[in-house]
Amino acid sequence: MRILNICSYSWAIGGPARTIFDNTTQALQQGHQVDILSPITPGDKAYPVPPGARLFECKRTPGVSKVFREFSIELYHFLKMHIHEYDIIHIHGIWHFGSLAPFLTSNKVPKVFTIHGLLDTWALKHSQWKKQLVTFLFQKKLLGKAALIHVLNTDEEADVIQYLGYRPGNLVVIPNGMKISDYTDLPPKGTFRTQFGISANKKLVLFMSRLNIKKGLDLLLPAFQRYSLKHPDTVLVLAGPDDGYQEKAEAFIKENQLESGIKLVGMLTDKIKKAALADADLFVLPSYSEGFSIAVLEAMAARVPTLVSERVGFGEYLKKYDAACLTPLTVEGVEQGLLQTLSNSQYRLEIADRAFTMVNKHFDIQVVAKQLLDEYQKISPAQ
Structure with missing residues (x-):
């Protein structure tokens, strides 16, 4: 499979970058191709990239990215040019431009969302008006169009059900792992x-x-x-x-x-x-x-x-x-x-x-990474 992760892939983002690193390492060992598409700002320090993977950095667009998190014209153009080259688009987090951009191009590549805790009560209250606006405009619709919604625990599973108002059939619970x-x-x-x-x-x-x-x-x-x-x-x-x-x-x-x-x-x-x-x-x-x-x-x-x-x-x-x-x-x-x-x-x-x-x-990485790869294979057109 050819897998593209979309995430602000930096040391500052913390856990999600480490999760991508560990899962990518396991996917490469299984013979899959993995790329990472990351919006950046000046001064960002990119997280290490596993040998064999590729990191594509896209500058965030000044001004707009302060209103719509991680907005990047470069990221959009990359997807428009290359999205057809992938079998899986894995979007890490919501509320940012990278969660919308893959849906703005004409393509049928399966999309995967990992929520990363961004739908719990505390997170929803932070910048509440922006999230309510994004929800109204597109966020619920995009989750409904996803081939897979990945949550890390049962609390997050309940958060997704409450947010959407129903339990989607494509919701899976797979924890993070560690080497x-x-x-x-x-x-x-x-x-x-x-x-x-x-x-x-x-x-x-x-x-x-x-x-x-x-x-x-x-x-x-x-x-x-x-x-x-x-x-x-x-x-x-x-x-x-x-x-x-x-x-x-x-x-x-x-x-x-x-x-x-x-x-x-x-x-x-x-x-x-x-x-x-x-x-x-x-x-x-x-x-x-x-x-x-x-x-x-x-x-x-x-x-x-x-x-x-x-x-x-x-x-x-x-x-x-x-x-x-x-x-x-x-x-x-x-x-x-x-x-x-x-x-x-x-x-x-x-x-x-x-x-x-x-x-x-x-939480051994070999166990949980295999679970995620198995879910990819169920929805990938390459299978």
Whole structure:
């Protein structure tokens, strides 16, 4: 099969780019052709491309792209010229121009949507008027025309049914996957702490995601401030690109004189990212909304205990395996979670072990990538 993924394929986008990378790697090993079509803005850092795949970057059109996300005349022209060369068009996310553009050309190539958590209650309330307008103009119609709607969990399945008002027959639930072996051989302990001046005597709490309010930073920061008053032997590391919340985070740190207790280290990639996981005593993500958090899976594959909300995309698995400390979405809940986990090393070890077992059993990339390829083959005209 010849597969085209459409996504803003950058480090800043986070999970979806990693998902495309891992699934593409597996598809290439099975002899399929995979390309990635990505709208970009100046300064975007493209995510690595698996050997054998091709990345086509299209500049976003200035001005219009601020109103209609990722609008790109170049992307439209690419599809008009080349869409007939593909057997599957896989659109990642909705509400952006890349979700509309494949339908603007005269073609019958099957379209696949992966929702990536963008239909849950929190996401729908963000920029609500724009999403209501897009829904009215075309978004529901496009989902109805898709050959396949891919969701990552049963919560997202319910979100799609509520949004459309019916359960489409082409809806499938396939989780994200991980290449577990990437996180079993980590850099030596102390590497990250040395680079960023964090004492070995202090506990390290790691937040590694986009600095966006939906990640629960409005809960985490005051919860940590309260916790650190009685436990100054703990450092919170905020690792991730700014996505609208860095200025508020910096202001909170300054107002509460937390410069020694909270460190913003920017986006981490490759070896230094793994070094952060190797040195972390706890990974935290009290998110309001996730399609399926790759960052949490990465932490669990690295055997880091986690403090997360059940909205990270696989809450039912976390409950079944008791694989994380689950926090309610309140400041008090996050503070209590910090106390429960950081005061009990045996508890941290136990939830980390159960999480590693869960990830191995259910989220190995070879298993989930095969499920997606099987669904492609059902709808591909090449079969």
